[in-house]
Amino acid sequence: MARIPYPDLDDPTIAPVVERIVAERGRVLKLYEMLLHSPPVAAGWLGFLTAIRQQCLLSGRIRELVIMRVAVINGAEYEFRAHIPFSLKEGISQLQINDLREGQFATFDVSERAALDYCESMTRNVKVPETVFAAVRLHFNDRELVELTATIGAYNLVSRFLEALQVDHE
Missing domain, CATH: 1.20.1290.10 (AhpD-like)
Incomplete structure (x- = not known):
């Protein structure tokens, strides 16, 4: 069980980041739910990990x-x-x-x-x-x-x- 509760995904203050996560990942995984406590961290994380997983030339x-x-x-x-x-x-x-x-x-x-x-x-x-x-x-x-x-x-x-x-x- 997570040490802190997950945020409410219907919270309008996180809606833009939730929409971006769904657009790029298809759904909001528990990892991203937890990250959404800090929308700037969630957005930066998404950008960085998307680059690592989808934009690099490494096999x-x-x-x-x-x-x-x-x-x-x-x-x-x-x-x-x-x-x-x-x-x-x-x-x-x-x-x-x-x-x-x-x-x-x-x-x-x-x-x-x-x-x-x-x-x-x-x-x-x-x-x-x-x-x-x-x-x-x-x-x-x-x-x-x-x-x-x-x-x-x-x-x-x-x-x-x-x-x-x-x-x-x-």
């Missing part, structure tokens, strides 16, 4: 791999469950989803393992050792590295927000 497969791994590391089951359908759509098998949960990366190729190692370092330690960065650098150009780094950072924010406020699962 969807890599994006979903690191999102799922961040969720596991941070114990964010809501985030993990929410991204299973996206992961499957990006060609990640159920076996690989299970491997992500277990921290087993043998079923992934070398570039995916490099991205997952980078994700592990960023999420667990913040500072990334030079050896880990050098390995990921071999597989991603500058733009992809920025997008990979931003994706990992963004979904650390998502999982921490979800878990701190104990946002209910859909």
Whole structure:
């Protein structure tokens, strides 16, 4: 159960942001319901996460791999469950989803393992050792590295927000 109540979605002061969320996402998920306590934060979050998920050149497969791994590391089951359908759509098998949960990366190729190692370092330690960065650098150009780094950072924010406020699962 969420630590604070969800706002009333019929509140006219949040109507413009609710309409934008519905237009872009199809519905208002519990995560966005909670964010709507602060319309400016909800609007900024929507813009940032839409850019991460829909406007970057980083492959969807890599994006979903690191999102799922961040969720596991941070114990964010809501985030993990929410991204299973996206992961499957990006060609990640159920076996690989299970491997992500277990921290087993043998079923992934070398570039995916490099991205997952980078994700592990960023999420667990913040500072990334030079050896880990050098390995990921071999597989991603500058733009992809920025997008990979931003994706990992963004979904650390998502999982921490979800878990701190104990946002209910859909």
